[in-house]
Amino acid sequence: MIRFDRVGKRYPGGIAALAELTFAVESGEMIVLSGHSGAGKSTLLKLIPAIERPTQGAVVVNGQNVAALKRAAVPYLRRNIGMIFQDQKLLFDRSVFDNVMLPLAIAGVALRDAGRRVRAALDKVGLLERERAMPVALSGGEQQRLAIARAVVARPAILVADEPTAHLDDATAADIAAMFHAFNQVGVTVLVATHHEALFAPYMTRRVVLSRGRIAQ
Amino acid sequence: MKGWLLHHRQAAALAARRLAATPLNTLLGALVLGIALALPAGGEMLLANFQRLAQRVAATPQISVFMALDAAKGDVADVESRLRRHAQTREVRLVRRDDTLKRFKESEGLAEVIENLPRNPFPDAFVVVPRDEAPAALEAMRDEFAKYPRVEHVQLDSAWVKKLDALLRLTRLAVALLAAVLGVALVAVTFNTIRLQILTQRDEMEVSRLLGATDAYIRRPFLYFGALQGLAGGLVAWLAVLGATFLLRGPVGEVARLYGIEFSMHILPFPDTALLFGLAALLGWLGAWLSLSRHLAK
Numbered sequence: 001m002i003r004f005d006r007v008g009k010r011y012p013g014g015i016a017a018l019a020e021l022t023f024a025v026e027s028g029e030m031i032v033l034s035g036h037s038g039a040g041k042s043t044l045l046k047l048i049p050a051i052e053r054p055t056q057g058a059v060v061v062n063g064q065n066v067a068a069l070k071r072a073a074v075p076y077l078r079r080n081i082g083m084i085f086q087d088q089k090l091l092f093d094r095s096v097f098d099n100v101m102l103p104l105a106i107a108g109v110a111l112r113d114a115g116r117r118v119r120a121a122l123d124k125v126g127l128l129e130r131e132r133a134m135p136v137a138l139s140g141g142e143q144q145r146l147a148i149a150r151a152v153v154a155r156p157a158i159l160v161a162d163e164p165t166a167h168l169d170d171a172t173a174a175d176i177a178a179m180f181h182a183f184n185q186v187g188v189t190v191l192v193a194t195h196h197e198a199l200f201a202p203y204m205t206r207r208v209v210l211s212r213g214r215i216a217q
Numbered sequence: 218m219k220g221w222l223l224h225h226r227q228a229a230a231l232a233a234r235r236l237a238a239t240p241l242n243t244l245l246g247a248l249v250l251g252i253a254l255a256l257p258a259g260g261e262m263l264l265a266n267f268q269r270l271a272q273r274v275a276a277t278p279q280i281s282v283f284m285a286l287d288a289a290k291g292d293v294a295d296v297e298s299r300l301r302r303h304a305q306t307r308e309v310r311l312v313r314r315d316d317t318l319k320r321f322k323e324s325e326g327l328a329e330v331i332e333n334l335p336r337n338p339f340p341d342a343f344v345v346v347p348r349d350e351a352p353a354a355l356e357a358m359r360d361e362f363a364k365y366p367r368v369e370h371v372q373l374d375s376a377w378v379k380k381l382d383a384l385l386r387l388t389r390l391a392v393a394l395l396a397a398v399l400g401v402a403l404v405a406v407t408f409n410t411i412r413l414q415i416l417t418q419r420d421e422m423e424v425s426r427l428l429g430a431t432d433a434y435i436r437r438p439f440l441y442f443g444a445l446q447g448l449a450g451g452l453v454a455w456l457a458v459l460g461a462t463f464l465l466r467g468p469v470g471e472v473a474r475l476y477g478i479e480f481s482m483h484i485l486p487f488p489d490t491a492l493l494f495g496l497a498a499l500l501g502w503l504g505a506w507l508s509l510s511r512h513l514a515k
Contacts, residue, residue, distance in 0.1 A: 051427065072431070079429035089424045105227060106430045108220020150428075 001027040001062065001158070001189055002048060008056030009043050009213075017043040018213040021057070025191065027157075030184040032200045033193040035210035041193035042086065044210065045160050048191070049081045050074045061158070079107055082151035082188075084161035088143055090135045096122065096146055097131040103154040121153040125179065141172035148179060152188070159183055161192045165199060173199055224434060232441035235414070236449075246410055246446055250403055250497065251453020257396035258458045258493050262485045264389055270473070270480055271381050278350055279374040280359060282343040285367045292367040293341045299365055300343055305358055308346035314339045324475075340369060400500050403450065407443045407504025414439065415512050436509045440502050447501020451494040458485050 002025040009018040018040045025031055033041045046052040047059045050066045059066040061077065069077060091099055100121055104114040122128045125145040127138075135143055144164060151159060161180065165173035173196060181203035184190045192200055197207065209216040236243045282300065284293055293311070300309045317339040322328050347358055355373055363371045415422070422435050466482045473480035485493070 049427070075426075075429045075431045075434075077429075078427065083427060085427070089420075089427065091421055091424060093421075102425065103428045105224075106425060106428055106434060108223050110219065110223065 001025055001029075002191075003060040004044075004047075004057070005060065006057040007047065007054045007059055009040075009047065009052060010055045016213055018047075018054070021213070021215060023208060023215060025189060027189055028184070028187055029205045030180065030190040030200075030203055031192070032197055032204040032207045033191065033210060034195070034197045034207060035216065039210040040213040041210055042162050043213075045162050045191060045193055048158070048160055049078045049083055075106075079103070079154060080156055080158065082154070082156035082159040084144075084147050084151045084159070084164050086162040086166065088147040090143060090146060090150075092135050094134075095131065096127060096133050096135065096138070099135060099146060100149045100153050103150060107154055109154075117153055117155075118149075121149040124152070124182075125149045141168050141175070144168060144172075144176055145179070148176070152183060157187075157189060159188050159190045161190070161194075163194055164192060165194060165196045177203065224437060228434075228437035229441045229445075231438040232445055235438070235442055236445055243446070243449065246406070247449035247453050249406055250447065250450025250501070251457060253399040253402050253406075254450055254454035254493065254497055255457040257392050257399060258454045258485060258489070259461055260388070260392035260395065261489055262458050262462060264385060264392060265486060265489065266469075266482045268385055269483070270478070271385065278347065278355055280345040280347060280355065280362065281372040281374055282345060282362050282365075282368055283370040283372070284341045285369040286338075286340050288341060288367040288369075296365050296368060297343065300345055300362070303358075305348050305354065306345050307348045310344045312342045312344060314341045317342070400496070403447065403497070403500045404504040404507065407446060407501045408508045410446065411439050411443055411505045411508035412512075414442065415508065432513050435513065436506070439505045439509050443501040443503075443505025443508075444498040445501070447497040447499070447504075448494060450501070451497030454497070455485065455490060455493060 004021050004023050007018055007021040008016070010016045021040075021044070033044060035041055043052060047054055047066065048061055050069055054067045057067070062080065064073075064077065066077065091102070094102075097118055100118045101114060104117060109117070119128060119131070122131055125148050127142060127145055127149060130138065130142065135146060138146060148161075148164070151161075159180070164180070165176050168176065177196075177199040180190050180192060180200070184203065192204075194200060282296065284296065297309065297311055300306055314337055318331065318337045321339070322331050345358075345362070347355060349355070359371045359373050362368060425435055462482055462484045469482050470480060
């Protein structure tokens, strides 16, 4: 489903974030990416939805080489990938409902169907009763759950999460990890970059450890 | 197709909500654009009315034939007979000097002056409507009539219409140039408004892009915003021109009556009104498009 073939990524200024990275993710897997800060986990995740482009090698997602993808085709790639960002990227001037609605509005889903799917996604993450609330009124854990609901509402085949349990208490972090497991159980391929490997250990199919931009194990 | 229409509906609704969310800014923006548009629109309205007036005053060219002041009645009758027999005259009307004097005595402000004159200063005159309106034919007739006995002066009345027409053409060009300059100003104002909007909507644009929004999707609400703002400016301009028309209608009618013409100013004609709104929306859209393109290209 996802293949990294001798991928290198060098940022302007010559900093090498990834080098000679080769590995594949099969459909339905739940991969945990771990490694020290600056190991290249976030960069690796950003290559999948073409937020960053590799400077060397190929990143193939669903048969498409993302490295060679035209700019105009990138939005359509991203619509098939659910993304949870380290800084969540919620819209604080929009309600919980409207935040989750955004991917469906972008995809042009009919309003009635979209409303039903938003409520289903909010129900899955336990935020249905807060649909009218503004994100600023939510706790850190609730904000993370909101980000997850937004990532899964368009029913993506791939879910990519960058430090989804950062800054959360243990109990909330465990809930989030279980939520990823639940999505994986219904066939969603999950890639999680985290420092909390232990939380995901019961659910992961594989662990990929990065060190200085290369696979350590 | 349904999704595309839904995007447009949502983008238009979002743009309208953004306009409604800041009523004071929207009003001020519409006023700035409206005043800029009102100048050429008002100029066009005045031109259209003056053109109507000019057409009414002299739809066909006329030749005025003035007799000498001391011409006898027999001389006048002779010239009248020649004019009526002339193959190129369609209509001949004699304006008697006594009638002219009477008319001027009835004119406001002139009565006293006329009363104090020792004798009637007006000659007998003929107003001739020619069959052939070609300039060369008119000039030939003028030269011929000038040679008739006791004819003092012949005046081709189409000359001033030509001058007026040339002046109107020149004014129309000036209005078009003014419209072009103010159109650029309108684009610049919208460009800046949208630039400020982009700054406040930057997070939303970034998140939308990450979630799979195309440039067209991101651009659309801003384009609608620019077009709606332009339309609001067009509405302000139209109302300003409408108000000016009603304010001027009375005084202009009075002036026209002093010249013996029944004239009422018309509001901006429908094609010009449609053009005003269309151009206002288009220029607003263009300003937004330029602003967005600059941002999205970064």
